Amino acid sequence: MIGSRFSYIGRILALLQVLPGILAWGKEGHYAICKIAEGFLNEDAATTVKALLPDYAKGDLAAVCSWADEIRHNFHWRWSGPLHYVDTPDFRCNYEYCRDCHDLSGNKDRCVTGAIFNYSMQLMTYHESKSTSEWKYNLTEALMFLSHFIGDVHQVCFFLPDLENMVS
Numbered sequence: 001m002i003g004s005r006f007s008y009i010g011r012i013l014a015l016l017q018v019l020p021g022i023l024a025w026g027k028e029g030h031y032a033i034c035k036i037a038e039g040f041l042n043e044d045a046a047t048t049v050k051a052l053l054p055d056y057a058k059g060d061l062a063a064v065c066s067w068a069d070e071i072r073h074n075f076h077w078r079w080s081g082p083l084h085y086v087d088t089p090d091f092r093c094n095y096e097y098c099r100d101c102h103d104l105s106g107n108k109d110r111c112v113t114g115a116i117f118n119y120s121m122q123l124m125t126y127h128e129s130k131s132t133s134e135w136k137y138n139l140t141e142a143l144m145f146l147s148h149f150i151g152d153v154h155q156v157c158f159f160l161p162d163l164e165n166m167v168s
């Protein structure tokens with residue numbers, strides 16, 4: 001009985017060692033997600049995306065889809081860390097915006113779905129800003145964040161068992 005319990009725990013621990021590799025899309029995952037998304041853009045959207053991309057992207061949205069992960073640990077961008085995920089209480093795989101979308105300090109709207117809403121709303125000002133030449137937001141950053149967070153929000157909800165209770 002004890003042997004099978006340790007065997008089960010051993011398998012859990014082995015799984016936990018590979019989890020960091022499967023819990024995040026990584027650069028290739030974000031690239032693939034954005035490549036697929038680019039194929040669904042209509043002509044107007046594709047033109048707008050190309051207009052907003054930085055020059056180094058050479059018109060390829062997928063080339064910048066990992067940018068938000070690359071800069072998140074930089075001091076200047078550390079504020080963006082909580083925008084990459086949302087935590088739900090008690091390891092539940094259900095989500096309620098008002099309950100769950102906040103950072104560790106409890107600041108509302110600071111989670112991945114709050115960021116998607118925020119950057120989507122900013123990008124919706126594109127045509128208005130273009131016609132008045134008054135840019136309220138940095139829409140290049142908004143596009144780069146949004147394209148990344150759409151990938152982040154589609155990562156699987158995962159559950160880590162309470163190992164302490166399994167051993168006792």
Ligand SMILES: [Zn+2]
Nearest residue numbers: 068069084152
């Ligand atoms: Zn991310």
